[in-house]
Amino acid sequence: MSVTRTTIAMAAMVGLGVGAPAWAQTAELRALRQQNEILQQQDIARQSNLAxxxxxTAAQSRYETQLTLRALDETxxxxxAPSLRPALPPTPPRGSSPDDMAAQAEQIDRMTDERLAQSNARLRAITPAR
Structure with a gap:
């Protein structure tokens, strides 16, 4: 064999050695893509069935609601004659009367004034340090 034929044979072997795995990878990718497409189509079909x-179910619920409302309307x-509820007896007012509240306010004012006077007396009793 000549050098040229040997070189060509070597190049062909290298090409087959490199090309075969690449072709196998491409075939695997195609198969994987087809499998994904099939799974996606199945998922779309499943979602359509669920919808x-x-x-x-919504149509059945509407129908049942209409039947119920129709039955209620018929009954x-x-x-x-107008039916009025009996009048309730008057209830006594709750809480303190206005006079009691005024007396309590006066008592609070008187107690506040007493406490203020006691506090002022204490402050006056304090002598500054000399």
Missing amino acids: ALREI RTTPK
């Missing part, structure tokens, strides 16, 4: 079930009766 349809929610719509069906409703209008009163023959």
